[in-house]
Amino acid sequence: MQKHRRRVVGSALLVVALAALSLAGSAQAKLGGEFTKFANCPYTNATALKCIYSVTESGEVLLGSKKVPIEKPVVLQGAYASPVEEKEEAEFYPFLAATNGITLSKAPQNVPGGILGIVPEASSPFLVKALIKFFLENSLTGVNSTLELAKPASAIRISENNLAGEIGTALQMPVKVHLENPFLGKKCYVGSESSPITWNLTTGTTKPPAPNTPITGSGGEGELLESAKILKLNNNLLVDNSWSAPKAAGCGGILSFLVDPIINAQLGTTTAGHNTAKLKGTLYEASAFTVNKYDKEHP
Amino acid sequence: MRTKAKAIGVALAALAVLCAMFATSASAASWKFEGKSLEGSEVVVGAAIDSSLTIPGLTTKCANFLYKLNIKNEGTTGKGEVTELPLYECTTDQPEVCTVKTIAAEKLPWAAKVTTVTTSNYIVIEGIKVAIKYAGIECALGGITVNVTGTAGGLLDNATETATFNSTTFGATKTELKALATKIQWTGLFPTEAFQWHREQALSVS
Numbered sequence: 001m002q003k004h005r006r007r008v009v010g011s012a013l014l015v016v017a018l019a020a021l022s023l024a025g026s027a028q029a030k031l032g033g034e035f036t037k038f039a040n041c042p043y044t045n046a047t048a049l050k051c052i053y054s055v056t057e058s059g060e061v062l063l064g065s066k067k068v069p070i071e072k073p074v075v076l077q078g079a080y081a082s083p084v085e086e087k088e089e090a091e092f093y094p095f096l097a098a099t100n101g102i103t104l105s106k107a108p109q110n111v112p113g114g115i116l117g118i119v120p121e122a123s124s125p126f127l128v129k130a131l132i133k134f135f136l137e138n139s140l141t142g143v144n145s146t147l148e149l150a151k152p153a154s155a156i157r158i159s160e161n162n163l164a165g166e167i168g169t170a171l172q173m174p175v176k177v178h179l180e181n182p183f184l185g186k187k188c189y190v191g192s193e194s195s196p197i198t199w200n201l202t203t204g205t206t207k208p209p210a211p212n213t214p215i216t217g218s219g220g221e222g223e224l225l226e227s228a229k230i231l232k233l234n235n236n237l238l239v240d241n242s243w244s245a246p247k248a249a250g251c252g253g254i255l256s257f258l259v260d261p262i263i264n265a266q267l268g269t270t271t272a273g274h275n276t277a278k279l280k281g282t283l284y285e286a287s288a289f290t291v292n293k294y295d296k297e298h299p
Numbered sequence: 300m301r302t303k304a305k306a307i308g309v310a311l312a313a314l315a316v317l318c319a320m321f322a323t324s325a326s327a328a329s330w331k332f333e334g335k336s337l338e339g340s341e342v343v344v345g346a347a348i349d350s351s352l353t354i355p356g357l358t359t360k361c362a363n364f365l366y367k368l369n370i371k372n373e374g375t376t377g378k379g380e381v382t383e384l385p386l387y388e389c390t391t392d393q394p395e396v397c398t399v400k401t402i403a404a405e406k407l408p409w410a411a412k413v414t415t416v417t418t419s420n421y422i423v424i425e426g427i428k429v430a431i432k433y434a435g436i437e438c439a440l441g442g443i444t445v446n447v448t449g450t451a452g453g454l455l456d457n458a459t460e461t462a463t464f465n466s467t468t469f470g471a472t473k474t475e476l477k478a479l480a481t482k483i484q485w486t487g488l489f490p491t492e493a494f495q496w497h498r499e500q501a502l503s504v505s
Contacts, residue, residue: 161443164444165444219480220479220480221480222481223481224357225356227393228356228393228438228440229396229438231439287439290436290437293437
């Protein structure tokens with residue numbers, strides 16, 4: 001009897017779960033074609049001007065002496081509202097968070113050399129490279145670095161004219177880097193909400209303090225999709241090598257007073273002029289009105 | 300002995316390569332009126348018979364695409380500069396989505412020169428910058444200033460007294476226009492007509 005009741009309850013829960021999933025699915029299924037990219041855009045928000053979906057597919061983040069290649073895609077999505085300020089002759093738009101809460105996706109990137117930071121020379125034999133990777137980048141000794149927003153999405157600023165015009169700051173984003181490893185605990189961060197890493201990413205040329213030298217991004221190759229309703233920028237390259245980063249903190253749990261200095265020694269100097277961000281990917285943009293209209297016309 | 304022969308062979312081969320390079324490279328040509336080389340300067344004006352500019356996915360046309368070009372010869376080379384380029388009544392091929400809010404030539408004058416590639420004469424315009432602002436609540440380019448920049452090479456036809464710009468002429472002159480960091484297509488047919496001292500005289504280039 002008890003067993004039967006349990007089975008009934010279990011079946012009911014399964015049905016509810018499936019129903020919930022199908023509802024969630026249908027909410028997104030309305031957007032078709034290239035518009036599916038904007039499923040998490042707050043296009044029904046009256047202040048939303050344009051929906052944005054940007055995938056960083058490659059690039060690197062150099063934090064002090066640690067270079068982390070971007071191997072797993074990172075998605076920035078949401079919308080931006082009417083301009084709030086003018087800077088460098090460009091209008092800066094405030095960001096609106098993605099409706100699913102994932103404005104910036106968390107994609108853990110492997111830190112070459114793991115916790116010991118031993119990276120073989122590029123000219124090292126394959127076997128040496130493989131062995132170092134095996135011993136130093138496994139689940140115990142390996143370190144993942146995850147980029148996270150340090151402040152609410154509303155702190156992000158975007159200038160579409162600078163983005164397309166390859167001048168000035170195109171995307172300003174407060175971020176923090178989450179370093180993950182069983183020994184580092186769950187709260188090992190470089191940057192925080194009160195002391196974020198502020199990236200002023202440009203598609204133009206940077207003016208960094210020494211020892212860094214200017215680097216140049218790219219607006220990417222533009223094309224218009226869906227009868228000029230969607231702008232796609234292929235090979236969009238956003239760069240910044242003028243940013244500074246605070247010291248790592250919270251590493252090693254209760255032993256952070258011991259572990260933080262070790263991590264900071266590994267990172268080396270992280271003041272402005274010693275760090276670089278290069279984010280290469282594809283960017284999609286459409287007016288929130290258009291996405292909303294498409295959604296209504298395709299129930 | 301064998302070394303000397305080889306050296307002469309190499310030298311001849313190098314010479315042949317150089318000759319071939321010069322044969323395909325551009326050379327200069329000058330402006331002429333009624334077959335006589337232009338002395339001093341002249342103003343050439345015209346309006347595009349047909350012209351369009353295509354960013355992948357969106358083509359823009361202007362019903363009134365005028366130009367004013369000051370020309371002169373420097374030695375045996377035809378030179379010039381585009382001093383005015385008023386653009387009016389511009390529309391897109393997606394009129395329900397994108398309209399042209401403003402379009403204007405910037406950083407005028409643009410330098411121009413006449414060049415000969417193989418047997419054809421071309422006008423090459425440098426330092427082009429046209430700023431286009433599109434509008435439309437559904438237009439993906441709405442609110443963005445699209446800057447068209449680069450150089451453009453057009454074929455000069457003495458028989459019809461026109462300059463034709465298209466992908467073939469851009470290729471022949473190794474010129475390109477870009478917008479949104481993307482190579483764009485510009486096609487246009489422009490009559491060339493003297494407006495000042497040589498009115499109604501046949502303009503040619505050779």
